[in-house]
Amino acid sequence: MTGETACCPTLTALPAGADRNWAKRAVxxxxxxxxxxxxxxxVNPVFPGLKGxxxxxxxxxxxxxxxxxxxxxxxxFLYGICNGWIREGTTLVEASSGSTAVSEAxxxxxxxxxxxxxxxxSTSRQKIxxxxxxxxxxxxxxxxxxxxxxxxxxxxESDGHYLDQFTYAERATDWRGNNNIxxxxxxxxxxxxxxxxxxxxxxxxxxxxxxxxGRYIRxxxxxxxxxxxxxxxxxxxxxxxxGDRNAVCNAPSRIEGIGRPRVEPSFMPGVIDHMIKVxxxxxxxxxxxxxxxxxxxxxxxxxxxxxxxxxxxxxxMAAGERGSxxxxxxxxxxxxxxxxxxxxxxxxxxxxTDPYREMLEAFLDSGHFDPGVLTAEK
Ligand SMILES: *Cc1c(COP(=O)(O)O)cnc(C)c1O
Numbered sequence: 001m002t003g004e005t006a007c008c009p010t011l012t013a014l015p016a017g018a019d020r021n022w023a024k025r026a027v028x029x030x031x032x033x034x035x036x037x038x039x040x041x042x043v044n045p046v047f048p049g050l051k052g053x054x055x056x057x058x059x060x061x062x063x064x065x066x067x068x069x070x071x072x073x074x075x076x077f078l079y080g081i082c083n084g085w086i087r088e089g090t091t092l093v094e095a096s097s098g099s100t101a102v103s104e105a106x107x108x109x110x111x112x113x114x115x116x117x118x119x120x121x122s123t124s125r126q127k128i129x130x131x132x133x134x135x136x137x138x139x140x141x142x143x144x145x146x147x148x149x150x151x152x153x154x155x156x157e158s159d160g161h162y163l164d165q166f167t168y169a170e171r172a173t174d175w176r177g178n179n180n181i182x183x184x185x186x187x188x189x190x191x192x193x194x195x196x197x198x199x200x201x202x203x204x205x206x207x208x209x210x211x212x213x214g215r216y217i218r219x220x221x222x223x224x225x226x227x228x229x230x231x232x233x234x235x236x237x238x239x240x241x242x243g244d245r246n247a248v249c250n251a252p253s254r255i256e257g258i259g260r261p262r263v264e265p266s267f268m269p270g271v272i273d274h275m276i277k278v279x280x281x282x283x284x285x286x287x288x289x290x291x292x293x294x295x296x297x298x299x300x301x302x303x304x305x306x307x308x309x310x311x312x313x314x315x316x317m318a319a320g321e322r323g324s325x326x327x328x329x330x331x332x333x334x335x336x337x338x339x340x341x342x343x344x345x346x347x348x349x350x351x352x353t354d355p356y357r358e359m360l361e362a363f364l365d366s367g368h369f370d371p372g373v374l375t376a377e378k
Contacts, residue, residue, distance in 0.1 A: 079172040
């Protein structure tokens with residue numbers, strides 16, 4: 001008898017299934033959210049001046065939590081549960097400039113877990129209200145660069161899980177398809193006159209969306225090129241230009257959701273064909289111009305996207321090229337009524353959108369492209 005047990009002395013009793021049952025329920029709930037959601041529209045607004053160029057905007061503002069971060073949050077939750085990091089009772093913690101935390105608070109509420117968002121104090125009131133309405137808690141920091149360490153610390157102290165969008169955004173999303181945003185866009189383009197876009201234009205926060213787009217373009221052998229647009233206070237542009245991943249920027253980005261103080265791990269410079277650094281006043285001008293033409297308000301990062309898209313359209317028209325261009329509506333302008341849509345805020349921040357507005361209006365109406373306003377400033 002002693003001899004028999006001696007040959008397998010380390011075998012322990014099989015664990016009960018309670019933990020797996022919780023995970024099964026949580027995965028089913030996340031799947032349910034996906035099943036209840038329709039794909040987002042790829043809108044095709046008409047701009048009379050843009051002869052030969054078709055513009056498409058993937059409208060991510062219509063997700064239940066109002067931004068493209070709905071996709072990311074669902075993926076991060078599934079990744080965490082399937083890795084065994086998120087379990088029954090786990091406190092979830094995130095470092096965020098706002099939108100991700102809104103979506104994560106929603107999913108945390110769905111599966112019954114506590115959620116703490118570490119956010120800069122400058123985060124818009126509308127986003128903070130949304131986080132709290134879904135039962136999340138906000139922990140404020142003064143400088144955006146502090147969010148990472150504080151989030152790690154809170155997760156450690158609460159024996160919780162740091163969701164860490166900046167690290168996991170690029171890998172939690174299935175890069176070869178599974179209805180990721182790139183597969184959805186290229187699928188929705190199939191019946192268009194120019195089904196393969198000449199360029200896709202996207203801004204970078206985590207860098208996850210541009211990574212997904214760039215990889216998918218290569219994987220499917222499309223002739224599309226990827227342009228990433230960056231903002232004034234951000235480390236991404238310098239990193240892409242010089243190849244230095246240690247680039248930093250000490251001033252905080254004024255365009256919520258995009259522009260980072262450091263080069264985030266999810267930023268993949270190797271899949272980016274071109275980058276443009278867009279002045280903040282140009283982003284906000286483009287946001288206003290596009291909002292007026294869509295008859296509804298879009299957010300600041302959508303303005304950055306749209307400015308970059310107009311820039312490329314102008315270059316293509318000047319070179320006599322035709323084709324289609326795709327970008328994203330990342331979130332709605334309703335989140336920024338007290339900032340980008342408030343003339344007093346623009347004045348306080350010395351943001352003069354007039355020259356860029358005039359340039360964009362003229363371009364969209366008549367096709368006359370005059371980038372003089374940009375070169376004059378630099
Ligand atoms: C996150 C975010 C982006 C950028 O997307 P990433 O995939 O994180 O690079 C753009 N706009 C808004 C409003 C965002 O929240």
